[in-house]
Amino acid sequence: MSSPLIQLHPVVLFNVSDIISRSKDSVAGILLGHGEGEHLIISSSFEILHDNGGVVDFEYLYKRFNQFKTVFPQCKLLGIYHILSETDNKGESYDSLSGNWFTILILQQIEQFISGYEIPTEGSLFYTIFNSQHLKHSYQQGTPSFKSYSYDNSQPLKTIISTTDTETIATSTIQKNKKYFTNSHTKEDNIPHNISVANHTAELRTSLTQLQQRIAKILKYLENDQGIIPETNEARQEKIQIENLIVHLSNKLNSFKQTTTTSDETTILTKLQTSNLALITEQLTILEKQKVFAKKSILNNELNHQGARYLS
Secondary structure, eight states, rough: OOOOOEEEHHHHHHHHHHHHHHTOOEEEEEEEEEEEEEHHHHHHEEEOOOOOOOOBHHHHHHHHHHHHHHOOOOOOEEEEEEEEEETTTTSSSSGGGOOOOOHHHHHHHHHHHHHHTOOOSSSOOEEEEEEEEHHOOOOOTOOOOOOEEEETTOOOEEEEEEOOOOHHHHHHHHHHHTTHHHHHHHHHHSOOOOOOOOHHHHHHHHHHHHHHHHHHHHHHHHOOOSSOOOSSSSHHHHHHHHHHHHHHHHHHHHHHHOOOOOHHHHHHHHHHHHHHHHHHHHHHHHHHHHHHHHHHHHHHHHHHHHHHHHHO
8 A cells, every 4th residue: 555645734834833933832733634545635733732741631632623523524633743842853864853752652642542532533643743943944945844754664754735725825915914913912912901990980981971861862852752744954953863873872882892801800890881781772772662653653643644634
């Protein structure tokens, strides 16, 4: 049987590069994909959680695999990747790297995981070694940054990068907008993390006061409205203004978003906002009903007026 051709998709390279750039402790991960004849298509990956001794967390592994399986039903566990740090390959040429004791330790546990949890695969496993130095820095063309090997006999497997049209467009967009992530990170750093409940309460009080004034104006108009069609330009403008106020209030309520911070102060603030907005929503519902009733009254008056004219 001929050796399979490994086709890595860009998302795997992005995941590995992200781990290297953030200097995360997790240096091993699962490679997911499916087989197409003699080709193994690696479409995604995720990190393997393990302790300092290299013992893998099977429960986490099973949970993460099922999450991917839900989104990509065809995906199977095809192998693992191992990122070799500068200390791992110090003094060795890249061509001689085919993993180390940690690579084998992880693979042995993945075999146990596949057997114990009945995880679908495509036969024999393989592993891909990534060179962190080459991925961190720009090397001359032709210098390999990764290599794949068969787990059965440690023979090298031909590995290429394969992209779809969508992935090509996404990759080129990221390449052309490198500073986008830097700018976004700077913006995130400028966001205050210590939110003052007093300041937000004051802002909320001002907003609620304005909403209350608008609601009072609408109620006053509805109380004085006798269902008569406005005849003067001033009366028509007032009616339009009231309708615009109702639309504005509805949009204002929809624009409120709960904060995603999990601090105790912001949780209290969110509950306060929710309680106040619930009361306003209830009042607006009553106003909408009154508005509908007013329109029905106007329509009935028009029909009665036309009927009276017809009978006369």
